[in-house]
Amino acid sequence: MRAFTVPAPDTDPAMTELEVPRPGPGEILVRNACCGLNFADLLMMRGKYQEMPEHPFVLGMEIAGTVEALGPGTEGPPPGSRVALFGGRGGLADYGLFPADRAVVLPDQIDFATAAALPVAYGTSHVALDHKARLRRGETLVVLGAAGGVGLTAVELGHLMGARVVAIARGEAKLEIARQAGADHLIDARSSDIRDQIKALGGADVVYDAVGGDLFRAAFRAMKPEGRILVIGHASGDVPQIPANHLLVKNVDVLGFYWGGYLRFRPEVITDSLATLFDWAAQGRIRPHISHTLPLERAAEGLELLRSRASTGKVVITMPPAP
Structure with missing residues (x-):
């Protein structure tokens, strides 16, 4: 089989020929059909990702395909099932071995490309808002970096979950993208009075922050009592420091969140979330946007696009x- 492999540290990935693997206990062999690329793939190929596999390894985190075989004594979708999963690696190959308990059977209405585009971005926002922050209908959700990869899914899912969504992004074009995704109120990230604008809307019940820096500090100061702020990332490069006494006085919660971490200690949170998201996608309630579709032999070009x-x-x- 073909496999886009990182052979050793500090080396570029290359297409290689490997034997089709056999699944062991607890594993599932998938005939990969599509693989979604992520910025984390770039970090992994440079040895900078927080969870590095041993070399050599095959890139590709988000996979959709058909079950070929189950390992001995393994329970899971039977051969022939159309599935999607977050494998963490192994997706940029004709076949991949993955933990069987991560596989989610796809509704008939979901094509493989859509399934491979959905898990990381939508899964991050859904588990963060639903499981971690327990966003409730009618609450005010403030999304920082609302036109970014995960931020836009937070806007879309927050709207779908019945929240009033305040989108913060840089410039009219990005704010318009957030508006089309379901944002009720728009705030330009270049504004000098972001805190005041959020407070004028009644304050924030939940803040979704993948940016950090000054935007975090402004939103934090505009939170309602018993508000929750989700720390998703810090794309600005500025990791904010949070005075503990402010948490005490404001009665607010700061919630650290790493989607992939649940695969280690509560994988059912991820698989249950993905089942919900695929059902919503089958109903047309969410629509992942795919800008480029490329064959496996052009995987390097796809990574360069990112x-x-x-x-x-x-x-x-x-x-x-x-065949």
Whole structure:
């Protein structure tokens, strides 16, 4: 089989020929059909990701395909099932071995490309808002970096979950994208009075922050009592420091959140979330945006689209169907 492999530290990935693996206990063999690319793939190939596999390894985190076989004594979707999963690696190959308990059976209405574009971005926002922050209908959700990859899904899902969504992004064009995704109120991230604008809307019940820096500090100061602020990331490069006495006085919660961490200690949170998201996608309630679809032999080009920020949506790599 073909596999886009990182052979050793500090080396570029390359297409290699490998034997099709056999699943062991607890594993599932998938005939990969599509793989969604992520910025984390770029970090992993440079040895900078927080969870590095041993070399050599095959890149590709988000996978959709068809079950070929189950390992001995393994329970899971039977061969022939159409599934999607977050494998963490192994997706940029014709076949992949993955933990069987991560596989989610796809509704018939969901094509493989859509399934491979959904897990990380939508899964991050859904688990963060629903499981972690327990966002309730009618609450005010403030999304920082609302036109970014995960921020836009937070706007879309927050609207779908019945929240009043305040989108904060830089410039009219990005704010318009957030508005089309369901934002009720728009605030330009370049404004000098973001705190005052949020407070004028009644304050924030939940803040979704993948940015950090000054935006975090402004939103934190505009939170309602018993508000929750989700720390998703710090794309600004400025990791804010939070005075504990402010938490005490304001009666607010700061919630650290790492989606992939649940795969280690509560994988059912991820699989249950993905089942919900695929059901919503089948109903047309969410629509992942795919800007580029490329064949496996052009995987390096797809990664360069991410690195250069030339893509406007998800980049998906496709593998031909099994003969």
